[in-house]
Amino acid sequence: MEHLLSALVALTQANRMNDCVFSSFVSSASSSGIGSYAQAARMGTGLMGASSSAMGGMVAWMNGNQCGDISEVVVTPDKSWVVPVAETTNTILDNIGSSLKNHGGNSTWGSNGHFYWHGASEHGFYGNKYVRTTKLANIGRGITKFTGKANMFMNGVELGKGYIDDDYQIGYHSIKAATCVAGGWAGGRVGVFVGLKAGAEIGVWFGVGVIPSTIIGGAAGGIIGSLSGSALSEWMIDKFL
Secondary structure, eight states: OHHHHHHHHHHHHHTTTOHHHHHHHHHHHHHHHHHHHHHHOOOOHHHHHHHHHHHHHHHHHHHHTTSOOOSSOOOOOOOTTHHHHHHHHHHHHHHHHHHHHHHOTTOEEETTSOEEOOOTTSOOOOOOSSOOEEEHHHHHHHHHHHHHHHHHHHHHHHHHHHHHHTTSSSSHHHHHHHHHHHHHHHHHHHHHHHHHHHHHHHHHHHTSOHHHHHHHHHHHHHHHHHHHHHHHHHHHHHHHO
8 A cells, every 4th residue: 555655646746737637546546446455355244334435435535635726616515524434433443353352262242142251261152053153352353354454544545645735745744644643553552551451450340250341441442542642643743843
């Protein structure tokens, strides 16, 4: 993806008067890439829809702001909500998936709607002739398989857009984009650590079980930390840069 963004930037620098042609090229290339990703990934329809929508929405938002000026008044819809929604959706899914993958142990979810909590060192319940089960860790791996790719895609687009907005040089927008990406990553790591500790303690205090409370705590902490870290980084750039 980084190579694709570099190629797009070079193309635009070479032909600054053809911004709308560049815009169309981005749409075509991105649509092809997202389509190939959807065919290759193996996951449920709902998760695939959320993933593809998040990536497609990001490209549509970026692309809609790159077309050259038109010498007439054109009313366009406000698309400022697309980026926050896409990034927040992926952040929530990614942290839930990561927590299930890393802390689900041998716990399973049954076709009867029940959870069977077992740690990594315990033998889990893997179903019988009446109940089919799925390991929570496997569900988590399935989620993070696509959220990781979606996250890299959106970060790459955001960094590329910042560079374009700064007239193809390192400036305010590119620094802000890079800082928000780094802040979200760092905040997420801190949030997961705090969430795991708090979840484990809550599980002991209220007797709900360490495994489910740890999973919930890790996911909640990661979500809050990622969003807070990104927001704090954005505020610091606006305040001091």
